[in-house]
Amino acid sequence: MLNVNPHTGHLVWAARPTLELIGAYLLLVAALVCGGAAVAWAVRRYRRPPEEKLTPREQLDRFRALKEQGELSAEEFERIRNRLDQGQPLDAQGPHPPDALTSRNPDP
Secondary structure (H helix, E strand, O other), X not given: XXXXXXXXXXXXXXXXXXXXXXXXXXHHHHHHHHHHHHHHHHHHHHHOOOOOOOOHHHHHHHHHHHHHHOOOOHHXXXXXXXXXXXXXXXXXXXXXXXXXXXXXXXOO
């Protein structure tokens, strides 16, 4: 009968693994765990449904409610309404007056 593995029966398979071999196995396992964690994170991250964006009408309704609660002044509400009517998107931090950054007086 043909013996495929020439090392069968040799003591090399029963020898104790060296410290370098154990370290290599540990590094391999750590790399596999990190790779699996990265894949799991990516799957969860990209399978989430995209956040729903509000239409300009819905945004205006929310700002109107804030105005009625007294959290927005009439001037701010008008500025927001004008921007939404013109089709300009509002940034995530909300509308800012156009001269908000330029009105500061720099220290001499």
